[in-house]
Amino acid sequence: MGGDDPHIHVEEKVVHGDAVARNLMAATFGLVGNLPSAVTTGCGVRVPYAMTSPRPDRVTCLACREHAHHTHLRFAEEVERLSRMPGSAISPEQGRLAADWHRDAARAFSDTDADEEGEGEG
Ligand SMILES: [Zn+2]
Secondary structure (H helix, E strand, O other), X not given: OOOOOOOOEOEXXXXXXXXXXXXXXXXXXXXXXXXXXXXXXXXXXXXEHHHEOOOOOOOOOHHHHHHHHHHXXXXXXXXXXXXXXXXXXXXXXXXXXXXXXXXXXXXXXHOOOHHHHOOOOO
């Protein structure tokens, strides 16, 4: 794929590879400014990091929206399952909140033209 792709993609690791984790790493290990110049996207191409976003309202690549949708749903289930295991680092309550958040994100990624139709708003 050429470098003229106008779409905004999501990172392949839309959940785990977010900037929060990266900032944490930077703060811990002093790796400030070490953002990757290119990342692999949910649709399987390499794009500049600036051409990706974790935000549903920014991502215009349909394949990436679908990828993010499924990834968030899967992660919601995962985090709920993990939170119910004995000795888990997170409580069932925390797991439920996290799962809710990821389900919201999944829904946002599946709404491709919600603002046009205006259905289900409110
Ligand atoms: Zn994409």
